[in-house]
Amino acid sequence: MLKAHKAHASVLRDRSVLALLSARSVSLLGNAITPVALAFAVLGMPGGSATVLGTVLAVRMASQILFVLVGGVIADRFPRQRVMVGADLVSGAVHAGLALLLVSGAATPLSLAALSALSGAAAALFEPASRSVMPQLVEGDALQSANALLKLSMRGGSILGAALAGVLVATVGAGWTLMVDAGTFFLSAALLALVRKVPAAGGGPSKTMAAALREGWREFTARQWVWVMVTQLAFVNVLLAGSFYVLGPVVAKEAYGGATGWSAILTTQAVGFVLGTVVAMRVRPARPVRAAALATAGFPLSLFFLAAEAPLAAVCAAAFAAAVCVDVYEVMLDTALQQHVPPEALSRVMAYESLGTFALVPIGAAVVGPVSAGAGVGPTLVGAAVLIVAAGLAVLLLPSVRSVPPRAGGLGGLGCLGGRPGGSAMTGFPPWLLRRPAGDAAARVFCFPYSGVGASMFSRWPRWLDGPGGTEVCPIQLPARENRIREPHFQTYQALAEDLVEPLLPYFDRPFAFFGHCAGVLPAYEAALRLSGAGLPAPAHLVVSAQAPPHHCPHDRFLSLSDGELSAELAAIVEARGGEPHPLLIELTLSVLHQDLESNRVYRRRAAVLPRTRITVVNWSSDPEVDLLLLRDWEGYASDVRFRELPGGHYAFLNAPAELLTLLQEA
Template identity: 40%
Template sequence: MTPTPPRRFFRPQWAGRNYSLLTLATVITNLGSHGALIAAAFAVIDAGGDSGDVGLVAAARTLPLVLFLLIGGAVADRLPRHRVMVAANTLNCLSQAAFAVLVLTGDPTLWQMMVLTALGGTGQAFFAPASEGMLMSSVSGEQAGRAFALYRMAMHGAGIGGAALGGALVAAVGPGWVLAIDAAAFALAGALRAFLDIGHIPRREPGGGMLSDLREGWREFIGRSWLWSIVAQFSVVVAVVGAAEAVYGPLVARDELGGAGPWGLALGAFGAGTVAGAFLMMRWKPRRLLLAGTLCTFPLALPSAALAVPLPVTGLAAVMFVSGAAIEVFGVAWITALHQEIPEEKFSRVSAYDWFGSVAMVPLATALAGPVETAVGRTSALWGCAALVVVVTAAVLFVPEVRTLTRRTTKVAESSPGPAAAARPEPVLVQEQLAEKRDVSGTA
């Protein structure tokens, strides 16, 4: 009788070693970093800062993220991505450790906290494109969407847990120890990422320099109408939704809903919605990826409209849950489309342009939120945010590729998306026939 081999820890066949390491490392860093965001704000307050100082420290993180994203994408496509990720994690670890030491041993000054936070933003600018490129290269085939969905579900779940745990720890032991835990999380995650295997990634030929790499990434980005149009759309969507939720939401909660507690409940409902959306996308494989994702962007107008009314807490929480689930459907469809259409050696540069478009207008929108409220009133400003989301999302549906880009069972990405690529309909027709034969079951 043949002995039964010992059972190993269950892991789906499509979840290879790199994918598993990336997911585990992301869970660890999200547990730490979401708590650290709360800890940083309370560290500023405990040092005698006011709301303006908290905003300055937050802006100090965003500014280098905007400035260095495109360079980070070029570096990640030029060097081994896992080394870029480890270097970025090391910078984050050291900056958070120094922040923790300052908080635990004395009175940190505002400029010190801004500098250390800016170092963390710089690390994120290099990490994000490398991480997304590494994730997309870690999966293949028709299970890619499911893999991205599971990754994002783990990421969001860890973020929710990290925020809850971080808030409790800040109250129990103070912000310094939460910052120290975040530094340790970056160290552990960086160690895991050091073991990523890049043997399957083709060796990159030496390029013509950083500027040449940036130009090549720009050509890849601007040569695909579905890509630049959706990034342009989301530069507006993310900006106005961010302004509504970061500036107007807390004010509406204070004046109409009963304070910070109800607003925290609404934000928690949004987080739960993202997890539910990722779970849905593990089962559902929409055939027209970008059409499904874009249609699910319309619900992002609902939170601003709910705050404008304003709805009671239960209604606001329900709206936030729906919008969280909807944006996750878009997120999984989007990264699946990028994985399918973009050549592997350009993943990180295209991802950098995507990230840049998403965050570049956020500081401007949050800065203008106060003056706009003074000029037209809070209710009108919120209705304006909702209207902008609807208008730019409707506009992007006029781009033919957004409506017609179809999921493929195998990745066939063109190195140059010129007219010749658009003039060949046969592969799309074949893939549509294949898609019709697949079960429509419910898909980072």
């Protein structure tokens, strides 16, 4: 509890965070005013009707859904604070235009729909940036507190805006109320300008929109728990949109005095949202994604009570408790995404999450009427509630959801050096290593295996390059092979780097280097890039053996081979290591190789410099696999890039040639 208190106290001392919280509160105040003012403005204009209002609102929603992925790409390419300022300025101008048209009497359904489309597009550009900027300002344990405070400021703005909207419409009219709404966006932009400038996470534009979206999709699907949780929430939102927000007023009209009763339910729900953010500030579950999944079981509490037409006080209490669960869920999930997704792709992942969870909501609102007409309101509410609870329990059956750990730092979960390694209780060291690193090693070389094999490929290498107490060889063991064969595959090199870096941080406490051969270079490079980007100890030396640079990927001769040809290659490798190519062994290795090659096939990375790492590129004299000209293209990846040719063929490194071991000892 004291740790959580210190975390959110430190957040409130940061002027940039305070400016962001204030901006979001003001912006949400305006967002709450918009639907009230727009509704009465449209209904009060000549020719205004429910049909016109519905069209205007539908156009805005469709525009927001259509452009949210574009917003994710833009927020990953450019500084997020500037994206938010720009989107707010556009929103302010659009809403001012709406107000002027309505006040002057020049508004038409077409002009309102056009400006509403622009408003939706601006909101779509704002959304991904606003959800991914916080980890650039706050790190470590304070990130969850910052997200909770952000949610609290947004809830406060929404509640105040809803209350203010009615007063403004009644006193100054709907058109001038929209002008006040426009002012909130300009004020939000001014506050956001006070947030300290943070460089673009993705390094600026260098690829097409389609390529950037594909890259974002790979990041979104690389972690099973991410797309599973989003799918679950999409399902839950469809059910809640219809059951609570459509059938709730129906029950209130019949059993709770109509608008008065429904207003009481919504008011207690709003208070629950506020308390939920306070709870989210203080709780620190060991498995935050699992806690979020459990919280969804509380979402439909009010549905059960509405179905039973329980006393109004009971329904209000249930709505209050459900709202607490909703905000705890949202803070936990946002924090987990911010900590586990690479910073350069976070906005796109957030955009896919927004699209997935809200694009289908209108379906729930549309179908609940016919369903309840046939099954009855009560049974429909109970059915929706049961399905929501079942969905929460179903995702908990997946190990990927149950086991996601909290991350100590920002920037994708890095930032806490030291502490216990993330290994099993039986070994006392991470499963990423075959043995516990020696405490007296002067330096370490972490060796990454290539596609289809595991750490045993380094079995002929000595433990020490220059005798005990010198430079220690530490082979990396990847999941889904050898002693980790029961574990799921890593899917992408970026996800692999994310998963292995934190457990190995305690062993980066002295000079270290990374070595990779062929495709083993790619996760080594990703891990080095991740460490460097997070300001953590980075490898002094990256030794690249027989691998084209990332911007030429995918590049692997194996990608074009048939299963028969791959089996022959595997047999040759086994024989080169002095083994017997048993058919069952080849079949098992082929299965792993297929998954590794798929990771290679989807890998894309533009050149990104390693500022604190020297790169040495090794070309083997008798190796026809990689063209020397391609190897030369590593020159842009570090300020110090060197090239060495060593005698031997593509697999000569397996026998730990003296020239290579000497190279690895160089500081």
